[in-house]
Amino acid sequence: MEFLDIFLLEAVLNGVLLGGLLALLALGLNLVFGVIDVVWICYAELIMVGMYCIWFLYAKLGVPLAIAMPAGIVAVGALGAAMHHFVIRPVLAAEPINQLLVTGGVLFFLQAAATVAFGVEFRNIGVRLPSLAMGEMSFSVARIVAFGVAIAAIAATYLFLSRTFIGTAIRAISQDRTIMPLMGVNPSRIYLMTSAMGGALAGLASCLLVLQYDVHPAIGLSFGPITFMICVLGGLGNLIGGFVAAFVFAQFISVGGFFFQLEWGYVIAFAFFIVVMFWKPEGLLARRR
């Protein structure tokens, strides 16, 4: 029974809760990659922008959260569409590595612009949800809410992609981008919509993160790398693979952090990622072609 420590169980369950959130982060990035074939290195910075939006509206202007959060989602969705229009579209025909780099430029830009606008201080919205005690274990309500909302959003995205006409068009484009224009689908419209959707998912993630973490300009750096690793591990563009990989990664971080320190949890997760890349370069669940 010593191995099945109650605190270890708590770490595992917290890992599951974290996994839901990471799965949501990976979903937006994966969706964009699957359709447009561009990795948004700056994805976590979009989340940071959303967090600042909510913080500014709620803590500075006194707008209620029920309005501030949807506004944040819309703002980041618009930012995603704008980024596609102004930054990605001109390099769509360029080499893939240039596409990767240009979003890296957006990363620097957003991070620095946030510093100019809000300074380097840590900001929080001052809403602290209570902890829920279960026996000797305790779980933060914010995490449980995040998990629930993330899973619901993932399910909704899945239904949207599989049941609606536009969702079908999006999936079709990601399978064959040369033939779809011949079928009367306008790819640039689909790209724009996908980018807006990817942005909106980032906005949703920012609503959940702002309840748990303070926002500061460099916060993207703590979520960004882990999000790409999850997407690559699951097979870039494979939504289900990303979902599974998020839970695997979250366990490494949570349980690794339980035995050692948080950084070591990340180190183990990244090392695991590198090893898996050698073993299965296409990701754990390779994208079906």
Added chain:
Amino acid sequence: MRTVNLRIVALVLLALLAAAPAAGLGNYTLHLMVMALLWGFIYTSWSIMGRLGMVSFGHGAFLGIGAYGVVMMWNLWGVSPWIGLVVSLAVTLAVALMIGWPCFRFRIVGHYFALVTLALSEVVRLVIVGLRDHTGGSLGVTPKGALTDGASMSLAAMQFSSKVVWFYLMLACWLAALYIWHRVDRSMQRMALEAISEDEDAAASVGIDVSRTKLGITLLSAAMTCVGGALYAQYQLYVNPETVSGIGISLQMVFGVIAGGMFVMLGPTVGAVFLLLLSEGLRVLVGNEIHGVDTTVYGLMLILFIIYMPKGILGKVVERFGARAPGG
């Protein structure tokens, strides 16, 4: 005729550069030149592999190993940075081999190579932060001072108070990097690697050992970057995990090279000078009160560069005037 002229021009410029410290420049100007040479050296090291289709986002790892390896061995065990550098180089080569060999063996290229190397540089950053009891974590660390009793330099500790010494040291490293770049440019490996970056299968079919050729260049580039990290630490006498490893610095290296021009010998150096002047210029212009203005402009310029000038400043100039750049 033309090459002879170019060579003379280059030598004259080099002589002028070498004589610069004697011209009574202020400490600040000298500092800028030292930094430009240092980053020129590091960017050139990166470009040796980057230009051949291996875009690494993981050079922050090698920079971090060089910087922290030297400082930690000096602080904890009093090992001279010169010996520390040799040990760091050995570690760097081992890490580069550990990552490079499977990557090339299993054909991890493009996006995937970039992201695997990015993970590597994050691992190094997190290990440095995680060992905070020894490394000082995110607060960074300062090598123990060796310049007691008003001594101006300590060769054993690789600490020099005079910027002129650093200037010549960096100049030598930078020239060595350019020479290596030139040698690689003229070598069979480069032909082989260009063939590889076009089409790996075709290259393999004409008898090129793809993994081995790539690995050789990677080890060279990693080792040079490690030296750059050690020099940075000893010159600044302060290292911080964020400034020597992780995603930020790794991306900055790539951008510096892209901005200057990846396919021209002096391109990375032009990129280094450009980024340095940009950040210093904006700092002077905007002042220190508002943080982040320089990086905002910098990010914006990078976006514009990649969209409108993917060959970089020098690449564009060379293209415009149709001149054959030395070795280019």
